[in-house]
Amino acid sequence: MFQYSVRRILQSIPILFIVLTLVFVVVRVLPGDPAVAALGDYATKEAVDALRIKLGLNDPLWKQYLTFLWDLCHGDLGTSAITGYGVAAQVKKVLPHTLELTVFGIMFGYVFGIPLGISAGVKRNTFVDYFNRIFSLLGLSVPAFYLGILLILVFSIQFPLFPVVGAGEFSDLASNLRHLFLPSFTLGLLMTAYITRMTRSSILNALREDYVRTAQAKGLLERVVLYKHVLRNALIPIVALGGLYAIVLIGSSVMVEIVFSRPGLGKLMVGAIKQRDYITLQSVMVIYAIIVVIINLLTDLVYGLIDPRIKYR
Amino acid sequence: MPKRMTTTQKMWSAFLRNRTALIGGIIAVMILAVAIFAPWLAPYDPLRQDPYMRLAPSSVKHWLGTDDFGRDILSRIIWGSRVSLIIGISSVSLGMIAGTLLGLIAGYYRGKVGNLIMRGIDVLMCFPDLILAIAITAVLGANLGNLILTISIVMTPRFARLAHGIVLTLAEREYVLAAQAVGVRVPRILRRHIFPNILGELLVAATLWVGVAIRLEANLAFIGLGVQPPTPTWGNMIKQGVDVLINAPWISVYSGLSILITILSFNMLGDGVRDMTDPKLRGT
Numbered sequence: 101m102f103q104y105s106v107r108r109i110l111q112s113i114p115i116l117f118i119v120l121t122l123v124f125v126v127v128r129v130l131p132g133d134p135a136v137a138a139l140g141d142y143a144t145k146e147a148v149d150a151l152r153i154k155l156g157l158n159d160p161l162w163k164q165y166l167t168f169l170w171d172l173c174h175g176d177l178g179t180s181a182i183t184g185y186g187v188a189a190q191v192k193k194v195l196p197h198t199l200e201l202t203v204f205g206i207m208f209g210y211v212f213g214i215p216l217g218i219s220a221g222v223k224r225n226t227f228v229d230y231f232n233r234i235f236s237l238l239g240l241s242v243p244a245f246y247l248g249i250l251l252i253l254v255f256s257i258q259f260p261l262f263p264v265v266g267a268g269e270f271s272d273l274a275s276n277l278r279h280l281f282l283p284s285f286t287l288g289l290l291m292t293a294y295i296t297r298m299t300r301s302s303i304l305n306a307l308r309e310d311y312v313r314t315a316q317a318k319g320l321l322e323r324v325v326l327y328k329h330v331l332r333n334a335l336i337p338i339v340a341l342g343g344l345y346a347i348v349l350i351g352s353s354v355m356v357e358i359v360f361s362r363p364g365l366g367k368l369m370v371g372a373i374k375q376r377d378y379i380t381l382q383s384v385m386v387i388y389a390i391i392v393v394i395i396n397l398l399t400d401l402v403y404g405l406i407d408p409r410i411k412y413r
Numbered sequence: 414m415p416k417r418m419t420t421t422q423k424m425w426s427a428f429l430r431n432r433t434a435l436i437g438g439i440i441a442v443m444i445l446a447v448a449i450f451a452p453w454l455a456p457y458d459p460l461r462q463d464p465y466m467r468l469a470p471s472s473v474k475h476w477l478g479t480d481d482f483g484r485d486i487l488s489r490i491i492w493g494s495r496v497s498l499i500i501g502i503s504s505v506s507l508g509m510i511a512g513t514l515l516g517l518i519a520g521y522y523r524g525k526v527g528n529l530i531m532r533g534i535d536v537l538m539c540f541p542d543l544i545l546a547i548a549i550t551a552v553l554g555a556n557l558g559n560l561i562l563t564i565s566i567v568m569t570p571r572f573a574r575l576a577h578g579i580v581l582t583l584a585e586r587e588y589v590l591a592a593q594a595v596g597v598r599v600p601r602i603l604r605r606h607i608f609p610n611i612l613g614e615l616l617v618a619a620t621l622w623v624g625v626a627i628r629l630e631a632n633l634a635f636i637g638l639g640v641q642p643p644t645p646t647w648g649n650m651i652k653q654g655v656d657v658l659i660n661a662p663w664i665s666v667y668s669g670l671s672i673l674i675t676i677l678s679f680n681m682l683g684d685g686v687r688d689m690t691d692p693k694l695r696g697t
Contacts, residue, residue: 118532119539130552237684241676243628245635246669249655253662351541355632359655369544370636373551385548389539 104404112397119389124168127382128161137376138182155379168382177383182375187383190368195387197267198364202353204284206346209291214338216292217299221334222326224304232296239293244352248286248359255282265361283360287349294345295338302334309333336407343399347392427689434685440678448494455488459645468661478663480653486664489645490671496639496646497675500560501627507565508626509619512572513611517603519573520580531577534570542567546629550638557640560633564626575618579611613690621683624676631672647672 135151136143152158156167171178177187220232256264268279306312307330315325354366361367365384372380428434447454456476463483471478477486515534519527537545546567553559583589584607592602633639634648642649647668654664 115532115535115539118536122536126548126552237677237680238673241624241628241680242673243631243635243669243676245632246651246665246672249651249658249665249669253658253666257659257662347541351543354543354547355635358636369547373547374637381548381551385540385544388541388544392539392541 101404105401108397108400108404112393116390116393119393120169120172120386121165123382123385123389124165127378127385128164130376130378130381133157134376134378137378172386177386178379180372180377180380182377182380187380190380191365191383191387194363194365194368196270197362198353198357198366200280201284201356201362201364202287202346202350204280205287205291205349205353208284208288209295209345209349210342212288213292213295214299217296218303218331220296221300221303221307229300232300236293236297236300239290240297242290243355244286244290245355245359247289248283248356251282251286252359267362267364279362283356283362286356286359287352290352291345291349294348295342298341298345299334299338302337303330305337306330306334336403339402339406340399343395346395350388350391350395424689428686431685431689433681434689437678437681437683437685440674441682444494444675444678445498447491448498451491451495455485455491457485457488459484459489459492460643461485468657470661470663477667478661480650480664481657481661486650486667489650490647490668493645493647493650493668494671494675496557496644497627497630497672500557500564500630501623501679504561504564504626505568505619505623507561508568508622509572509615511565512569512574513576513608513615515569516573516576516578517580517607520577521584521599521603521607530573534573534577537566537570538574542625542629543632546633547636547638550633555633555638555641560630560639563633564629567629568622568626571622572615572618576611576615579614580607583607583610617683617687617690620679620686624679624683627672627676627679 133148133152135148135155135157138151139147156164159167168178175188177191179186180190183190216232216235220229223229252264255261262282263279264282266279268275268277270276312325312329315329316322353364354369356362357364357366358370365387369381369384369388371377372384428438461484463479466475466479466483468481469475469479469483475485475487477490479485480489515530519530519534521527540548546563549563549566550559553563589602589606592606597606630639630646631648631651634646635652637649637652639648640646642653650668651665651672654661654666654668658665
């Protein structure tokens with residue numbers, strides 16, 4: 101397991117490196133001069149030139165690239181030309197909000213999705229199954245921001261139970277949780293739909309296996325067959341695909357942050373695009389990529405842990 | 414003795430018996446018809462403003478009410494279907510062509526070329542769909558052509574992975590090995606022996622992913638990176654409705670409902686057809 105983990109961790113380094121390069125290139129080909137964007141269209145040529153030098157935009161591209169990597173290794177994400185703030189500080193401020201939102205959403209999805217999926221898979225073609233299938237098809241189809249709007253209409257406007265705007269303060273736990281509830285419930289419902297669907301089909305696949313028939317034939321209790329034979333094996337694809345859906349959920353968190361006006365990475369990114377704040381955009385994309393690489397890594401490690409066959413490949 | 418059915422007839426009768434696929438298909442066709450015949454179906458000009466009918470709730474005159482410029486919501490929803498469907502269908506088609514080509518090549522020429530392609534795909538997949546789409550739209554700018562291009566770039570890796578996976582298993586099949594053994598050239602093997610066998614699975618995925626593409630477009634429009642107003646799109650209508658959510662919730666609710674129903678119909682169609690064609694699930 102140790103060897104496998106080391107190999108897997110080493111594998112993610114080149115990917116991360118290429119991703120960083122890609123982000124660097126994409127941000128450089130964005131239309132418009134960042135210095136002009138920062139100073140406005142009526143700035144004098146001298147002011148623009150001075151800012152270009154300060155931002156290092158007149159350096160050759162390879163030098164800008166090396167500076168970008170060097171700074172990144174030191175946790176320096178640069179200074180926004182628009183706001184004048186250090187980007188790292190801004191990211192540090194909003195990242196906990198995004199993480200809190202998505203982690204709660206993912207947990208919600210697993211906690212409710214797995215039992216729902218199991219019951220649907222075991223009681224195939226019953227009322228429970230139909231209900232679950234309709235629910236998960238709806239969850240698969242609804243855009244996150246629309247679900248958010250509907251929840252706001254019901255739980256903030258019709259019945260004013262939860263606040264619509266902001267994220268509250270971390271120091272005030274009660275307010276923080278009250279602000280967190282609707283946004284993470286939005287993500288949680290989506291994740292529940294994904295997990296339910298996946299668990300159901302995974303259970304159905306496991307139920308068809310020969311070892312399940314053998315277990316049933318030798319007269320084991322249904323319960324024992326279900327827990328020891330079906331669930332253990334059905335868990336493997338749930339973990340593997342769960343990572344994939346966690347990544348989808350991170351994408352959706354952008355929309356949820358916008359609908360609920362919650363501070364977060366997504367809101368920071370969209371704001372940066374509107375203000376043509378390239379340095380912030382670049383950093384946020386880097387952070388997202390790092391999160392995805394970490395999720396993929398964790399998925400594979402857990403995968404190796406529960407399925408001994410994986411390690412030896 | 415009953416008449417023997419051709420494969421097409423068998424598929425067709427299975428489709429008619431599969432309720433999910435059938436209902437999804439009927440709704441999808443109806444929405445397609447709405448988009449095509451929008452000029453004849455819409456009761457009003459979607460851009461016509463009526464200052465005396467601002468934010469009117471639904472009535473006999475305006476079935477789904479009006480927005481803050483007094484424009485008829487129903488007419489705007491009917492016209493808005495065009496943008497969603499054009500972007501959804503054409504970007505998935507483009508992504509399917511590009512992705513399948515890349516996947517086929519990478520699956521068949523393993524080694525350097527294949528590795529390079531698949532690593533490139535891995536890198537693109539390091540970003541959640543929406544975040545990649547937002548970044549590309551920021552580079553290209555938001556208009557209909559660029560949105561199609563953006564979403565097809567986001568769709569390409571999905572198709573490439575899918576095609577690649579199937580090709581890897583097909584390449585070991587006897588009939589492919591036999592074709593290689595008698596000296597059939599690679600492009601012909603790909604075209605005649607491999608492509609027809611992956612087409613079904615690709616089409617099912619494409620149906621499901623039209624929904625994903627439509628949702629991406631709506632997301633971008635909601636952020637303000639979609640087709641720009643006054644052209645009605647479902648996404649920018651929801652965005653506009655959010656500002657008056659308390660007083661006129663119908664604007665956002667009805668536009669969003671159109672997106673939901675459209676995506677749902679494609680998902681039901683794709684799901685149903687997959688259940689039908691998946692040999693593991695057949696007969697259950």
